[in-house]
Amino acid sequence: MGKTFAIVSQKGGSGKTTTALNLGAAFAVRKLRTLLIDLDPQGGSAYGLGIKPGDFSMGANDLLLGKADIRDLLIPSENPYLRFIPAGSFSNVAEVDRFHNLGKRLGVLRRAVLSVRDECDVILFDTPPGENSLAVSALNCADSVVIPLQCEPLALRTLPQILRLIREVKTKVNPALDIEGVLLTMYDVRYGFTEQVSEQVWKNFPRDLVFETIIPRREDFSKAFIQGRPAVFDNPMSPASLAYLQLADEIISGLASSL
Numbered sequence: 208m209g210k211t212f213a214i215v216s217q218k219g220g221s222g223k224t225t226t227a228l229n230l231g232a233a234f235a236v237r238k239l240r241t242l243l244i245d246l247d248p249q250g251g252s253a254y255g256l257g258i259k260p261g262d263f264s265m266g267a268n269d270l271l272l273g274k275a276d277i278r279d280l281l282i283p284s285e286n287p288y289l290r291f292i293p294a295g296s297f298s299n300v301a302e303v304d305r306f307h308n309l310g311k312r313l314g315v316l317r318r319a320v321l322s323v324r325d326e327c328d329v330i331l332f333d334t335p336p337g338e339n340s341l342a343v344s345a346l347n348c349a350d351s352v353v354i355p356l357q358c359e360p361l362a363l364r365t366l367p368q369i370l371r372l373i374r375e376v377k378t379k380v381n382p383a384l385d386i387e388g389v390l391l392t393m394y395d396v397r398y399g400f401t402e403q404v405s406e407q408v409w410k411n412f413p414r415d416l417v418f419e420t421i422i423p424r425r426e427d428f429s430k431a432f433i434q435g436r437p438a439v440f441d442n443p444m445s446p447a448s449l450a451y452l453q454l455a456d457e458i459i460s461g462l463a464s465s466l
């Protein structure tokens with residue numbers, strides 16, 4: 208049965224979608240059957256996989272509306288081990304608002320995910336930033352949480368808020384929820400505060416709750432969005448890709464030791 212990970216952060220732009228895409232691609236390169244589900248109406252994950260709005264008519268939004276079966280939503284990627292479910296098509300703000308409200312239908316998503324877990328080794332959720340019902344819905348389905356933390360002071364200050372949300376979900380609806388780890392992203396020693404932030408994280412968090420892998424700041428990730436191909440697929444030997452492959456290996460070794 209596949210292990211389900213929610214990728215969440217309080218602050219926007221912390222690298223959730225980049226992590227969802229490249230960690231998903233890295234699991235696929237390691238031949239794990241991977242399903243990436245986008246719960247963010249921004250639709251960044253589809254963009255990063257080169258899937259255009261016209262390439263699909265339905266997504267997670269239709270699943271929550273009860274209009275689609277999860278199996279009808281699966282979109283293949285260039286790697287047979289990675290499949291994708293887009294957030295959906297939204298033509299106005301009201302539809303985006305409704306999707307956020309549908310996030311409260313916790314049982315619908317959980318049942319749908321359960322019905323495909325046996326066909327997957329890993330399921331990843333990309334989520335919108337902050338404490339919102341779609342992030343809660345992903346946390347309710349998840350076994351474990353990956354928290355990307357951009358190496359800058361504001362991101363660090365918002366970390367307690369997302370930890371509080373995870374704690375609340377664990378207490379109220381999903382007692383099995385674990386934290387896989389805080390993932391330092393956009394690490395760049397040219398910025399003084401990068402090292403200050405990472406030192407604070409290492410000092411204040413138990414060692415096993417911070418990934419050893421650190422994601423460097425690399426232009427490759429922005430270019431990959433433009434090309435519609437995760438960096439891990441585009442150039443697997445680049446330092447950017449190797450970081451996500453190492454992260455996948457770190458998580459896989461945890462999976463193996465928990466068996």
Ligand SMILES: Nc1ncnc2c1ncn2[C@@H]1O[C@H](COP(=O)(O)OP(=O)(O)OP(=O)(O)O)[C@@H](O)[C@H]1O
Nearest residue numbers: 219220221222223224225336393423424425428429
């Ligand atoms: N390691 C990195 N190095 C350089 N740029 C990065 C890195 N990770 C992400 N970026 C860039 O930073 C921006 C934000 O990244 P991303 O979209 O992954 O964050 P996010 O947390 O999903 O944002 P949102 O909260 O809006 O969903 C993007 O332009 C992305 O290309």
Ligand SMILES: [Mg+2]
Nearest residue numbers: 223224247251
């Ligand atoms: Mg995103």
